[in-house]
Amino acid sequence: MSHLFRRFGRAFLEMPLVVKIALVWLVFIVGAAIYSRLDRILGQALPLQDPFYQPFLFGEAKPVEGPSSAHWLGTDILSRDNLSRLLHGSWVSLIVATTVVVFGLTVGGFIGAFVGYTRGKVETLTMATLDVILAFPPLVLLLALVAVYKVRNLTMIALVFGVLGIPTYVRIARASTLGVASREFVQAAEAIGTKRRAILFREIIPNIMPALFAYALINAGFVIVVEGTLSYLGLSVQIPEPTWGNMINEGRRDIRQTILPIFWPGLFLTLSVVSLNLVGDWLQQRVAVRSSAL
Amino acid sequence: MLAKVIAARAVRLIATLFAVSLLTFLMVEQLPGDPILAILPPEALDDLDNIERIRKELKLDDPVLTRYFRWVGDALQGDLGKSYITDQPVSDAIKDRIPVTLELAFLATLMAALLAIPIGAFSAYREGGYFDRAMSGFTTAALSIPGFLAGIFFIWLFTLKFNWLPSTGWNRITDKGLFANLKTAILPAGALALAPLAINARLIRADMIGTLKEDYVLSARAKGLRDRYILMRHALRPSSLTAITVFALQLGGLIGGTVVIETVFALPGLGTRLISGIYQRDVMMIQGITLFIATIYVVVNALVDVLYVALDPRIRRQ
Numbered sequence: 001m002s003h004l005f006r007r008f009g010r011a012f013l014e015m016p017l018v019v020k021i022a023l024v025w026l027v028f029i030v031g032a033a034i035y036s037r038l039d040r041i042l043g044q045a046l047p048l049q050d051p052f053y054q055p056f057l058f059g060e061a062k063p064v065e066g067p068s069s070a071h072w073l074g075t076d077i078l079s080r081d082n083l084s085r086l087l088h089g090s091w092v093s094l095i096v097a098t099t100v101v102v103f104g105l106t107v108g109g110f111i112g113a114f115v116g117y118t119r120g121k122v123e124t125l126t127m128a129t130l131d132v133i134l135a136f137p138p139l140v141l142l143l144a145l146v147a148v149y150k151v152r153n154l155t156m157i158a159l160v161f162g163v164l165g166i167p168t169y170v171r172i173a174r175a176s177t178l179g180v181a182s183r184e185f186v187q188a189a190e191a192i193g194t195k196r197r198a199i200l201f202r203e204i205i206p207n208i209m210p211a212l213f214a215y216a217l218i219n220a221g222f223v224i225v226v227e228g229t230l231s232y233l234g235l236s237v238q239i240p241e242p243t244w245g246n247m248i249n250e251g252r253r254d255i256r257q258t259i260l261p262i263f264w265p266g267l268f269l270t271l272s273v274v275s276l277n278l279v280g281d282w283l284q285q286r287v288a289v290r291s292s293a294l
Numbered sequence: 295m296l297a298k299v300i301a302a303r304a305v306r307l308i309a310t311l312f313a314v315s316l317l318t319f320l321m322v323e324q325l326p327g328d329p330i331l332a333i334l335p336p337e338a339l340d341d342l343d344n345i346e347r348i349r350k351e352l353k354l355d356d357p358v359l360t361r362y363f364r365w366v367g368d369a370l371q372g373d374l375g376k377s378y379i380t381d382q383p384v385s386d387a388i389k390d391r392i393p394v395t396l397e398l399a400f401l402a403t404l405m406a407a408l409l410a411i412p413i414g415a416f417s418a419y420r421e422g423g424y425f426d427r428a429m430s431g432f433t434t435a436a437l438s439i440p441g442f443l444a445g446i447f448f449i450w451l452f453t454l455k456f457n458w459l460p461s462t463g464w465n466r467i468t469d470k471g472l473f474a475n476l477k478t479a480i481l482p483a484g485a486l487a488l489a490p491l492a493i494n495a496r497l498i499r500a501d502m503i504g505t506l507k508e509d510y511v512l513s514a515r516a517k518g519l520r521d522r523y524i525l526m527r528h529a530l531r532p533s534s535l536t537a538i539t540v541f542a543l544q545l546g547g548l549i550g551g552t553v554v555i556e557t558v559f560a561l562p563g564l565g566t567r568l569i570s571g572i573y574q575r576d577v578m579m580i581q582g583i584t585l586f587i588a589t590i591y592v593v594v595n596a597l598v599d600v601l602y603v604a605l606d607p608r609i610r611r612q
Contacts, residue, residue: 132317135313136317136591137587228440229554252446269443278434
């Protein structure tokens with residue numbers, strides 16, 4: 001374990017400054033998302049404002065306040081605290097993105113490695129099936145599914161995203177498997193009579209994972225954008241439950257009075273996606289260098 | 295050789311279209327609940343004879359496959375059925391709305407292509423310089439900002455702050471002329487163009503960095519040709535191949551991408567019709583427009599594949 005920490009520490013030191021900042025931001029967002037739900041897990045209130053509380057109803061605050069010590073990022077048109085709504089919203093993005101990545105890496109990674117290594121009819125059939133899903137423009141398919149089946153709760157949305165995300169992971173995993181499967185160490189393992197299943201799990205999958213993980217980071221950014229878009233259209237988690245996208249949608253009406261309720265979620269959304277792209281790109285380059293050195 | 299590639303791609307295209315249409319059909323077919331409940335007003339549901347009559351009339355009691363083939367057969371003849379809610383034929387809605395969507399997608403592709411070429415070329419020419427680094431920052435940002443957010447930002451900046459351009463609405467080219475049309479089209483097209491612009495600039499840069507290291511560029515330099523001439527004539531031409539393919543591919547993707555941008559700017563395009571269909575749960579409309587957009591996307595992708603082979607002699611020989 002300490003060995004892993006040291007490796008990670010060394011990798012962190014080698015990062016360019018922007019990538020370090022990006023990683024810190026991502027850690028912050030994950031922390032914020034978990035913190036925003038911690039009260040439900042612990043069963044006791046934590047120092048964070050209620051994202052639904054409208055203090056102006058009780059004469060405690062005005063709508064559309066600028067940043068102050070009570071409301072660090074100001075309040076929205078209903079005098080709700082922008083910061084606490086943002087933190088609550090990050091939970092939705094985190095859950096959806098994590099689901100897609102986990103589904104992609106496990107299910108997608110396994111299917112891709114399996115068909116890429118065993119080849120044959122199963123491979124042809126699998127890839128043809130996936131091509132049909134990939135034939136749809138991603139947002140349009142999601143829109144149609146979510147609309148027709150009235151998917152509105154977080155679990156179902158995360159599942160739909162997760163399942164629809166799998167095909168690309170399969171493609172990438174399969175492509176890398178084709179490269180890995182012809183390498184010497186796989187041939188050597190085959191020559192000494194290692195079982196094919198063992199080769200798949202011990203030689204192939206560990207070797208395709210770094211590249212797939214780098215893709216997963218970039219894909220997570222894309223997923224956050226798509227979920228934000230659905231939320232903006234009012235087709236994801238429903239108000240008053242805040243998401244970055246539906247905060248932007250709500251703020252849109254009041255854009256003439258204040259830009260803050262749009263600015264903050266927009267900033268969080270964009271910074272998170274930029275960060276995922278930066279870390280993903282960096283990892284991708286590192287992986288490429290390592291595999292070309294082999 | 296080329297004919298063979300086209301034939302193979304055409305077969306795959308037809309298979310994909312078949313599967314796409316089946317999936318679109320089944321997606322709606324699997325809907326929980328009787329479609330008759332969505333069609334008839336609640337007070338008409340007491341009359342069982344009436345329900346049976348309408349079910350017969352709409353041929354809803356046929357087997358699934360029969361209905362699928364009828365739907366596809368009609369679709370091939372340009373009939374995608376009628377909206378259960380407004381009674382408008384879906385194909386009319388598409389005909390009505392598609393000009394806006396196509397113009398947006400086309401304009402965005404054009405903007406992305408025209409801006410990306412000089413940006414990419416100059417970044418490659420001065421690799422690692424100030425311009426290159428600034429542009430690398432810009433492309434990262436442009437790739438990360440969601441289209442709808444860029445659209446809202448444009449509205450805030452150009453309409454609310456500077457009051458230069460209208461934020462919503464659409465002037466038809468045929469009613470008000472090209473200039474008035476562009477005034478309403480430029481902001482949404484710009485928001486739409488950001489991501490493809492960034493992708494194109496990066497691609498052209500990467501491609502040109504490779505090309506600029508080729509021997510023939512060196513010999514052109516040795517001949518004493520001007521840098522700009524070398525950049526445009528010797529280097530850009532081989533690089534343009536990848537670029538053309540990518541541009542064409544983007545046009546297909548953008549037709550899906552306009553959905554949200556149209557909503558942000560409240561434009562009378564196909565996307566807003568799809569979204570309003572979704573809000574009203576207008577199943578025929580959702581089905582028809584989804585099939586239509588997916589078909590364009592699939593066909594464009596197939597054309598790009600063929601174009602790529604036709605343009606690049608290296609691939610053709612393989």
